[in-house]
Amino acid sequence: MRRVTTFAAALLTGALALTACGGSSTSQTSPADSSSGSSSAPAKSKLKVGLAYDIGGRGDQSFNDSAAAGLDKAKADLGIEAKEAEASAGEADSAKEERLRALAGAGFNPVIAVGFAYSGAVAKVAKENPDIHFAIIDDANAAGPNITNLLFAENQGSFLVGAAAALKSTKKNIGFIGGVDVPLIHKFQAGYEAGAKAVDPSIKIQSKYLTQPPDFSGFGAPDKGKTAAAGMYDAGADVVFAAAGGSGAGVFEAAKTAGTKAIGVDSDQYKTADPAVRSVILTSMLKKVDVAVFDFIKSATEGTYTPGPRIYDLKANGVDYSTSGGQVDDIKDKLDAFKQKIISGEITVPEK
Amino acid sequence: MSPRVDLRRLVLAIGAPVLAIIFASLVTALVLVAAGDPVWSTVTTLWDYGSQPRTIALTLNQGTTYYLSALAVAIGFRMNLFNIGVDGQYRAAAFAAAAIGGAVSLPKPLHLLLIVAVAVAVGAMWASIAAVLKVTRGVSEVISTIMLNAIATALIAYLLRKVKVDVAGSNNIGTKPLPESGHFPGIPLIPGSTLDVYGFLVVAVLAGIAYSVLLGRTRFGFDLRATGRSQSAAVASGVDVKRMVIVSMLLSGAIAGLVGMPQLLGSSYSYSLDFPAGLGFTGIAIALVGRNNAVGMVFAALLFSFLDVSSVILDINDISKEIVLIMQGTIVLSVVVVYELVRRYGIAAEQRRVSRELTRTPASEPEGARA
Incomplete structure (x- = not known):
């Protein structure tokens, strides 16, 4: 039994270490980014944007990164404050809800959820926080008076x-x-x-x-x-x-x-x-997830939220070659x- | 024999986990310092968030799932079988239970019973493949269960597309949601929390008691542990090892079938693309930390669950939440290392004591002779 135990421990720690390594490259950037973001703009009533990524988070050179690019542009151009949080692989829906709740509870408004996996969580947490505006990318199912759905063709x-x-x-x-x-x-x-x-x-x-x-x-x-x-x-x-x-x-x-x-x-x-x-x-x-994220934050700074689907197709220049x-x-x-x-x-x- | 020796054993038994936790805390603190994160505020942040009523309820819920997974793994461990396949077993079971549970309509207790029975049966069936391969062809269960995990993934993905219901406007697909009669009622256990604790918590506790009784108080449990310690000795004392392999794998798989149930019956009511994955591996870690002991695994499951649930708050406070993975990994390693060290120390101490008593016996003989 001891042999099995030792083997199991070695295997498992290896796996945990690898997971941690995979994540670390992405998470290193976030503290630095948010500190530079908060120091750059003057202290007028800044918009505090919360952004919750799906698995992979910032640094996945893909979907999440595209959302991050939109957020970075908003930070630079609009002088907003932002906080990013990231999902763990295989987590339960309750963890996604808690992430959104934590962002909402910490005073971030609007809160943007990146990816369809947040559908149920956004629907639930948006109902609990009617004063906070939510946006979800790639999902039209979560609907409510304070939810904007950013969709792509x-x-x-x-x-x-x-x-x-x-x-x-x-x-x-x-x-x-x-x-x-x-x-x-x-x-x-x-x-x-x-x-x-x-x-x-x-x-x-x-x-x-x-x-x-x-x-x-x-x-x-x-x-x-x-x-x-x-x-x-x-x-x-x-x-x-x-x-x-x-x-x-x-x-x-x-x-x-x-x-x-x-x-x-x-x-x-x-x-x-x-x-x-x-x-x-x-x-x-x-x-153009970055465009959708930036547009949404921009309309938020102007105080104009439009709930419901916002479709980024060829006509809206949301997709292209x-x-x-x-x-x-x-x-x-x-x-x-x-x-x-x-x-x-x-x-x-x-x-x- | 004497009370003094028992006391020393007790100190060793309590000392090992305490030492392991101190060691793991030190390593974690070093990692935090190296990453430039404040150690103390990380701990207080985790604790403050983790001790809110809502978070406690979440921790219990997650812990229920983790505990069942650890039980499934532990049965294999006690038999010297490494069931890495708990992951595939619980996913296959949860999928089948969700598909069948969503398709039928029955009165409440029957419906719940049917869903759980399907889950247990499918979990056991999936594990039985590895068991049969082992006893008939000598295939290592480590290899076969890893592969069966991958096969389960592909099979579920294929079947899910056959039985899916499209959620309008969503990119998610899932099985047909369970009707109300398939919902396991929650328990408002934590005062001040709007979130109910999964009713399945009760089932997990019962499973833990059953595990403890089965292994510690029955002939079957004795045979199982004996086979785990020494197969040849077990054979010599008349244990049918092949039968034991099959039965313990089936039991392990049956409990694995329960792993997805708290989530399915208490929260999501459907098996969809985002059904939690990887719980089988968490179970391995918890079984290791809890030393396969029914009570030890309760603490381990709650510790892991607390760390996972509370890690959500770290991101918000600019601390990498991956630190939690490092903590968990360090805890597993230090528990295994410290227990091995303590075990060796215990054996050495026992040998010293025996040799001391042996050398003392001849010296005391003359006294006896004189009397």
Whole structure:
């Protein structure tokens, strides 16, 4: 029994240590940021914004980071004070509620919840605190007089990069890599496939998800992304769309090795990825979480809260494709034509 | 034999956990200093937040779940089986129970019984795969249960999509919510808190008592512990080891099936994408810290639960909440190390005492002869 105990202890401590290491890089930034944020602006009645991240938090080079960018911009431009809190992997809903309660209780108003996992928690805590305004990203289910839902038409942006992939593919074979097999990422896939088929109905589309929930590591596992992408390139694909958060870095590496192309996600990854692999990034599907967060905080400083859904689609410039790097300049006209058709309603992009 | 020796044993038994906690506190303090966080205010912040009525209720709720998970792991440990698969077992069980519980409609006590029975059965069934592999093919349960965790993840993800109900406008999917008859009533245990404690707390306490009685007071428990200590000795005394492996794995899995129940029946009423994961691993840590003892694990579960629940407040106060993970890891390590040191010290002290008495016996003989 002692042998088992020792083994178990070693294994477990290793796991705990790794988890702690993974988290530490993200958390180091927050105290420094908030201290600089609080010292910069003059002491007029500053807006105190609370922001609760989902798993990964600041530093995930993806969704959460995009929200963080919006918050940082608000700090710099609007002189607000902000506090950030982060979810632990596998935590119960009650922990999310407590996080929001703690932020609300500490006088932060508005409170922004990043990610659909906060849906139930926001609905509950917003009801308890009618004087505090809440915003939730990627969820329309939590509704109330003091809840703003920041929603994105990921399928529309994905349609455009799907069209770009089909136009650029010489082998008529493209790929889609989703980080985690969840409905949100299915929206990316649906739009991407529709866009590619709009260009070439006979195109071959390979698709793969890196992990299954509740294992959300697929949003931050470059090694898994690399293996999956290498498999697709071997099987004949020459453009792969990585809707996989931090795992995209691995997809870009695989593209570099195979001499093929890849498409980034969320932010303009031509600007943020490792310089060595930037040449493979055809374009990126922009999901402007930072814009949504900044807009929400800006309207809060003006005292104008609008509860209910606020949809960031192509029309509202909430999703888009990126052009930096110049690799889609030759097909820009075609893509913009698709964009106009989606905006005018001539093309309806499927959601799943 | 003499009361003095018993006293020394008592000191050793109490000294070990105290030493472990002192050591863990020192390491944590050093880490906090190294990270540039104030040690004292971290402790007071945790304590102030953790001692509010609402937080106490949350700590008890979370502790209920942790305790059940630790019990499941501990049964394996006592038998020298390392069931890493509690994680997969409870998730498979909770999913099946939620799916079936949401699909049927029964009067209240029956409905609850059905849900719990399904959970226990599925947990045991999932664990039985590893048990059968071990006794028939000699597959190490460490390997097979880790793999079964991954298989459970994939299987649940697949089946969840078959039975899911879409929540309008949400990116979450889950099983059909349990009707009112499938809700386990809460207990307003903590005065001043609007939050009820999970009614399942009672079940966890009963499970702890059953565990203690089963292992300490029954023939089966004796056989189980004997097999855990020395398999060959157990075989020599007529224990069917294969049968013991199967039965203890089934029991471990059955209790693992209960792990998701407090959450399912007391709070979320549905198995969705954000159902808590990783509780099986927390259970391993708590079983280690609680030394597989029914009462020890209560304290360990409450300690871990207190740290996890209270960590929420650290973020708000600009202290990295990952410090809590470091605390928990250090506690596990120091408990294991200190107990081993104390055990060795105890054996050495016992040997010294025996040899002292042996050398004294011949010296006292002449006195006896004279009389």
